[in-house]
Amino acid sequence: MSIDPLQLVYQYHHESKHHPERYAPGPGGLDWATQPDPFRVYEGAPALDLDLGADCQTLAFTAARAGMRLDPSPLDLMHIGVLLELSFGLSAWKSYGHSRWALRCNPSSGNLHPTECYLVTTDQLHLEAGVYHYVSRDHSLEQRALFEPKLQTGSPSNGLVLALSSIHWREAWKYGLRAYRYCQHDAGHALAAVGYAAAALGWRVVRLGWSDAELAAALGLDRAQDFDPAEREAPDLALWVGDEEAPQATLDALLTAPRRFAGVANRLSPDHLDWYGIETVHQACERPTIEPKTDEKAPPLPPILPIECTASAANLIRRRRSAVAFDGTTQLPAEHWFAMLDALLPRSVLPPHDTWNRRPLIHLVLFVHWVEGVDPGLYVLLRDEAAISRLRPSLRDDWSWERVSNAPAHFSLWRLVQADARAAARGLSCHQDIAADSCFAVAMLAEFDAALKDGPWHYRELFWECGLLGQILYLEAEAAGVRGTGIGCFFDDAVHDLLGIRDSRWQSLYHFTVGGPLEDLRLQTEPPYAHLDRTAA
Numbered sequence: 040m041s042i043d044p045l046q047l048v049y050q051y052h053h054e055s056k057h058h059p060e061r062y063a064p065g066p067g068g069l070d071w072a073t074q075p076d077p078f079r080v081y082e083g084a085p086a087l088d089l090d091l092g093a094d095c096q097t098l099a100f101t102a103a104r105a106g107m108r109l110d111p112s113p114l115d116l117m118h119i120g121v122l123l124e125l126s127f128g129l130s131a132w133k134s135y136g137h138s139r140w141a142l143r144c145n146p147s148s149g150n151l152h153p154t155e156c157y158l159v160t161t162d163q164l165h166l167e168a169g170v171y172h173y174v175s176r177d178h179s180l181e182q183r184a185l186f187e188p189k190l191q192t193g194s195p196s197n198g199l200v201l202a203l204s205s206i207h208w209r210e211a212w213k214y215g216l217r218a219y220r221y222c223q224h225d226a227g228h229a230l231a232a233v234g235y236a237a238a239a240l241g242w243r244v245v246r247l248g249w250s251d252a253e254l255a256a257a258l259g260l261d262r263a264q265d266f267d268p269a270e271r272e273a274p275d276l277a278l279w280v281g282d283e284e285a286p287q288a289t290l291d292a293l294l295t296a297p298r299r300f301a302g303v304a305n306r307l308s309p310d311h312l313d314w315y316g317i318e319t320v321h322q323a324c325e326r327p328t329i330e331p332k333t334d335e336k337a338p339p340l341p342p343i344l345p346i347e348c349t350a351s352a353a354n355l356i357r358r359r360r361s362a363v364a365f366d367g368t369t370q371l372p373a374e375h376w377f378a379m380l381d382a383l384l385p386r387s388v389l390p391p392h393d394t395w396n397r398r399p400l401i402h403l404v405l406f407v408h409w410v411e412g413v414d415p416g417l418y419v420l421l422r423d424e425a426a427i428s429r430l431r432p433s434l435r436d437d438w439s440w441e442r443v444s445n446a447p448a449h450f451s452l453w454r455l456v457q458a459d460a461r462a463a464a465r466g467l468s469c470h471q472d473i474a475a476d477s478c479f480a481v482a483m484l485a486e487f488d489a490a491l492k493d494g495p496w497h498y499r500e501l502f503w504e505c506g507l508l509g510q511i512l513y514l515e516a517e518a519a520g521v522r523g524t525g526i527g528c529f530f531d532d533a534v535h536d537l538l539g540i541r542d543s544r545w546q547s548l549y550h551f552t553v554g555g556p557l558e559d560l561r562l563q564t565e566p567p568y569a570h571l572d573r574t575a576a
């Protein structure tokens with residue numbers, strides 16, 4: 040008898056929880072001999088080098104976050120390269136002793152980077168219609184497939200499909216069962232990274248409703264013969280990126296037209312541990328074709344609160360980093376904090392919310408440590424005021440729920456209790472000091488049961504939405520002169536106990552922290568692409 044996929048999702052969620060006395064099942068130590076190669080390449084697929092052109096993008100971050108767009112950049116190879124450079128390209132190399140590792144514009148749990156990026160395109164200038172895989176180390180596109188017969192779409196295309204997939208093994212190597220969650224977080228960060236990069240180029244991003252099976256076939260991920268069985272890629276999502284809505288005939292052709300594949304995926308590790316629970320939950324979460332729809336519109340919000348920042352969006356994106364430690368003393372001015380929180384509200388026309396455009400299902404619990412003019416304590420920010428009638432009865436009934444009087448009028452920001460929340464934040468985040476030494480830390484609360492009732496695959500989407508919010512916090516923090524760090528390690532039910540959550544209507548799915556960073560002065564930093572000797576266009 041087959042088990043209900045929804046039940047499998049609940050089972051996975053439960054079993055992948057960390058507890059103070061027992062972490063989720065993991066490998067029990069790092070086996071360096073099987074550390075996965077962070078760079079996938081398709082051996083035998085022709086590669087096409089891209090220019091490094093991000094320096095030429097001038098749109099200010101303040102303008103990008105407010106939804107201002109320059110005229111759309113031409114959809115040529117140079118600007119496609121910029122899109123990829125700003126979303127998935129390298130941002131630096133770090134070294135310490137004999138170890139050397141790359142950082143990228145998109146963050147990743149443990150810097151393991153399970154997310155892979157593909158393009159599916161009609162003929163573009165200097166790019167033949169086909170399927171391409173991006174190699175961030177080389178800033179190149181591998182020609183994974185050409186359409187055969189050649190694609191006839193009639194008119195020149197005004198956009199292309201950018202698709203994401205995950206190699207679960209990369210995360211599972213370090214994190215075991217919980218890795219599936221981190222792959223989804225990373226996909227959410229990646230989605231937002233594409234949203235910001237496209238905005239810098241004046242392009243729009245629309246999520247497509249392609250099913251997992253359709254996407255796997257379109258990208259060649261279903262070709263078992265091209266992959267080591269333990270290193271297969273799971274299809275995540277597909278986006279139309281361009282200057283206008285996608286013509287349906289073009290989309291149909293990109294999805295279904297016959298194509299001839301080239302290349303074989305490189306082997307990432309000489310050996311693997313099997314994490315059956317990950318395969319099981321992934322199958323349970325398989326996404327069918329979804330009719331692209333926009334959820335009912337949230338009440339209109341006033342224009343986003345302005346910030347002061349002189350950096351271009353491109354520069355800010357490339358200097359984003361995770362803080363490894365905080366000073367414990369930096370005070371964040373309240374107006375900076377409010378502007379940061381405002382950027383999390385669902386304005387569907389602003390990047391990266393334009394990549395999402397769904398009813399918000401994630402709300403924030405805030406551990407405020409050092410925000411000028413705001414008492415330390417525990418707060419709730421509802422991204423949709425209507426959620427209060429569902430959240431409040433699920434939490435402890437002795438929280439004070441005082442509206443924050445100096446917050447902007449459109450905020451649904453509530454103080455639960457005034458307190459020094461540092462020990463709680465640290466303790467709940469697997470005892471990590473970064474949750475306590477910051478200006479504020481966040482627990483992202485999902486409307487869990489309600490989302491899953493619409494289909495088990497919404498489990499993945501909840502994590503994607505968390506990742507999207509995390510990416511906003513990363514860039515907003517950089518713009519405010521502080522720094523953020525994602526926190527995937529937290530004690531799930533201990534967070535719920537603190538808040539008074541007794542069932543699965545609400546679940547904490549991701550933590551985040553923002554504060555004054557301390558640099559690790561032992562590390563050497565090198566520029567991202569000095570090894571390529573490729574001049575900027």
Ligand SMILES: Cc1cc2nc3c(=O)[nH]c(=O)nc-3n(C[C@H](O)[C@H](O)[C@H](O)COP(=O)(O)O)c2cc1C
Pocket residue numbers: 142143145146147148149150221224225228359360361362363471473524525526527528
């Ligand atoms: C989903 C996710 C979870 C993370 N969890 C933690 C964490 O628990 N603790 C931590 O110190 N850093 C955490 N990080 C930060 C990563 O270690 C960091 O993104 C990675 O090392 C790459 O560095 P960069 O963000 O500076 O590019 C997390 C990042 C992401 C995206």
